Amino acid sequence: MRGCVPPRGLSVCADELSAGLLEGLGPDPTGAALAGAIRRFLRDRQPWLAERVDVKPGEGRALVVPRTPASGKPTAAERPLELLRAVEGVLGMVDKLPEVLDAEGLPELDVAPDYFAVPDLAEQRDAGHEAPALRSTVRYFPLPSAEWFEICEGELVLAQARLTFEPRYRFALMEAADTSRRHVIPLEQVVAVAHDTWRYIPCLRVDTAGRSYRYGWAQRR
Numbered sequence: 113m114r115g116c117v118p119p120r121g122l123s124v125c126a127d128e129l130s131a132g133l134l135e136g137l138g139p140d141p142t143g144a145a146l147a148g149a150i151r152r153f154l155r156d157r158q159p160w161l162a163e164r165v166d167v168k169p170g171e172g173r174a175l176v177v178p179r180t181p182a183s184g185k186p187t188a189a190e191r192p193l194e195l196l197r198a199v200e201g202v203l204g205m206v207d208k209l210p211e212v213l214d215a216e217g218l219p220e221l222d223v224a225p226d227y228f229a230v231p232d233l234a235e236q237r238d239a240g241h242e243a244p245a246l247r248s249t250v251r252y253f254p255l256p257s258a259e260w261f262e263i264c265e266g267e268l269v270l271a272q273a274r275l276t277f278e279p280r281y282r283f284a285l286m287e288a289a290d291t292s293r294r295h296v297i298p299l300e301q302v303v304a305v306a307h308d309t310w311r312y313i314p315c316l317r318v319d320t321a322g323r324s325y326r327y328g329w330a331q332r333r
Contacts, residue, residue, distance in 0.1 A: 122176040122196045124150060128205050143169035150174055150203070158202050164195055246270040250327040252277055252293055253310040255317075258326075264293050268316075268327050274298050275318065277327070297325065 126134060126141050133153055137145050147169040154162035168175045176199050178192040188194065196209055250268045266279035275297040301320045308317035308326050315328035 121178075122199055122209065123170070124174045124176060124203065124205070125172070128203070130204055133203070143171055143173050147174040150176070154199070154202065158198075161195065161198055161202065164190060165199060249330040250277075250316075251313075251330055252279070253313075253315060253326045253328055255324045255326050258310060265330060266293070273300070275302070277325070295325070 124146065126137075126146060129146075129149075133149055134141065137149060141149075147167045151162065151167045154165070154167070164179050164181075166177045166179055168177060176196060178190075178195040181187075181190050186192075189198075193209065197207070200207055200209065246269070248268050249265065251263055251265050254262050264279050264281070266277055269276045269278065277293070277295050279293045297318060297320060302318055303321055304317075304319040306317045306319070308315040310326065310328050313328040315326045318325045318327075
């Protein structure tokens with residue numbers, strides 16, 4: 113569902129809404145009927161929210177789009193993603209929004225550009241110095257999405273030639289089966305390193321040709 117969400121709006125289908133909200137719309141409501149029902153529901157239940165979003169008809173669905181505040185500078189509660197999450201909650205929908213719509217203004221992302229930078233190990237070797245190992249306690253958030261039971265804490269270790277994630281706990285479902293989340297990424301396979309987030313938690317994202325990895329701040333820092 114996440115891949116179908118428009119970048120600046122929340123798509124709402126009839127099967128995502130309660131029977132009470134759909135009362136009187138018939139078995140196969142049009143996008144215009146859905147949009148009208150949602151507008152009325154928001155005006156009755158959440159007038160503050162109704163004033164800050166537009167509900168537009170689509171083909172068999174409605175699209176909720178945040179309005180630009182009159183002041184031009186939204187408060188924390190008026191950020192587009194916060195408004196859309198609030199609409200999801202009021203309508204009783206399952207969360208299908210991306211983690212971040214617009215990183216601008218998020219205090220967690222206001223960091224120095226080199227905060228997550230990987231040191232140039234080649235330069236250190238050329239200078240005749242042993243590249244130091246960097247260690248940090250992190251949480252591993254699987255991509256493209258992560259549920260709470262998939263997240264695990266461990267230690268991220270940067271060595272001269274590889275990046276290793278060592279989970280705090282290891283377990284096996286069957287004898288001789290290694291199902292821990294430990295993994296090793298040779299630095300020569302890394303094609304990109306970037307900022308990412310998981311529900312406002314700043315993360316380091318490491319991309320290889322075949323897979324991407326995401327490591328965020330530990331629960332206790």
